[in-house]
Amino acid sequence: MPVAKRARSTPSSPSAASPVTCTRTRRSTPATSTTSMNNNSLRAAVVGAGPSGIYTTVEILNRSPHARVDLYDLLPTPGGLVRYGVAPDHHDRRNLISVYLRKALATGRFRYCGNVEVGKHISVAELDRHYHAAVYAHGASDDRSLGVPGENLLGVHAAAEFVGWYNGHPDYTDMKFDLSGHRTVVIGNGNVALDVARILLQRPHALIRTDISEHALEALTTSKIREVIIVGRRGPHQASYTASELIALRELDAAVHTNLGDPELRPDRHVAEAPTYASVVKAKAMSDLLRASQQSRSDRQLTFQFLTSPVAILGTDRVESVRLVSNTLGIGPDRTVVAHATTESQTLQTDLVFKSVGYRGRRINGLPFDQVRAVIPSRRGRIIDLDTESTVPGHYVTGWIKRGPSGVIGTNKACAKETVASLLHDYEAGLLAAPGTSDIASLRAVRQPDQISLEDWSRIDRHEQRAGQSAGRPRRKLVTVADMVAVARRN
Ligand SMILES: Cc1cc2nc3c(=O)[nH]c(=O)nc-3n(C[C@H](O)[C@H](O)[C@H](O)COP(=O)(O)OP(=O)(O)OC[C@H]3O[C@@H](n4cnc5c(N)ncnc54)[C@H](O)[C@@H]3O)c2cc1C
Known part of the structure; x- marks a missing residue:
């Protein structure tokens, strides 16, 4: 399709039809000064x-x-x-x-x-x-919604909000997450879900060496969460996470389980589709992760709950549980592996849920x-x-x-x-x-x-790094726009 001409409305603009030529002479004055x-x-x-x-x-x-x-x-x-x-x-x-x-x-x-x-x-x-x-x-x-009843209950959050909060995004600085319960359910099993689970289960001494926001560090230091369940509608071969993010989980001091056992050891593991290179690498990474965590004595548990989908989030004033239905796999019209709900269901008690089913x-x-x-x-x-x-x-x-x-x-x-x-x-x-x-x-x-400007940003950047150094951290982020502007305007 040819590109049509755009008519300009400013009187000073030349005819939109006049060709633009690329001059070969270098400007003698920097663009920023004109x-x-x-x-x-x-x-x-x-x-x-x-x-x-x-x-x-x-x-x-x-x-x-x-x-x-x-x-x-x-x-x-x-x-x-x-x-x-x-x-x-x-x-x-x-x-x-x-x-x-x-x-x-x-x-x-x-x-x-x-x-x-x-x-x-x-x-x-x-x-x-x-x-x-x-x-x-x-x-x-923006986050995608789940489309199930109860997703707006208190205690149900978009992963994007939690991620923004722990990373010091100015829009999420004032958010509060109740970390006083034992178990958290994360719905969706992409890399963001793995990030959320890792941060929730990470020990404070590991977080303190990072550039996590001060408010999140403080809240996570006293967190009582000891179990995270990651819910994915399809199997370990179709999960959205990448092998490298699974490998990163080996650094986490937590016992890792799946509801299906070791995917590499299951004889029917490729029943629904021909294995691709990525799916085999992913299954191998999961297998290695499970083996590495076998001897774990950690009080922190991470469970991958495959082949399950949420059908409702339940609670009166706030979330109390999530109802899940079990799925089987089939091949969809476009040859991708799809999940089909069965009549089998279960309910997980929890008072904190993160929805991690993508961005918009x-x-x-x-x-x-x-x-x-x-x-x-x-x-x-x-x-x-x-x-x-x-x-x-x-x-x-x-x-x-x-x-x-x-x-x-x-x-x-x-x-x-x-x-x-x-x-x-x-x-x-x-x-x-x-x-x-x-x-x-x-x-x-x-x-x-x-x-x-970029000079202003350099000032903010230096300020954050200096503030971090004094606390033995890579940086301490400024978390409000007003504070950033104030630092940028300092001489
Ligand atoms: C939680 C999370 C963790 C991730 N972790 C990793 C990782 O560890 N490694 C990795 O390789 N990838 C990671 N990714 C993926 C990676 O971050 C994305 O591929 C990448 O950031 C997408 O880049 P983008 O520039 O398109 O969008 P963005 O990074 O979202 O940048 C968009 C920018 O546009 C600005 N903006 C929005 N609207 C306007 C407007 N109206 N006017 C002016 N500015 C505007 C926003 O403020 C923002 O700065 C992660 C993604 C997520 C969500």
């Missing part, structure tokens, strides 16, 4: 400073030697789920944020615009007027949105209008909001490369209308006086 801009070199906005937005930024800057990129995030801090999703005991994975942002800064053609929400402080139409192209990389941060993207006004998949519809990274099925010129998408919430940090790199290749192709083919000459920085300053 308020009125040369129209020829590519100007791109990237919305969302998670890994996909950061990879996209660096890819544009590397591949287009005169391009300038503004990277927006609604939070003061860059990193997205790398800062607020990745578990604190895996905090070394957060290093990519500063490594890549330093690369971007070194080009002299990059600005970080933190604490600026697109759709609130700056609209999609305003980005259109100030950039040749905008790449939307705003992730998928959130709509930004002015952009197409596929309600069913909760993603922005696209073709090779070009956003598609759902009514006309044609691409929307100058609008691109990458990361979880493009593919849906799956894939590890590195998966977003290839995704960003595909999107940037489409963007640069369109730009070089003259398909992107040139923006007006005014710098959006003045508009941003009016709309969001508490905007955070």
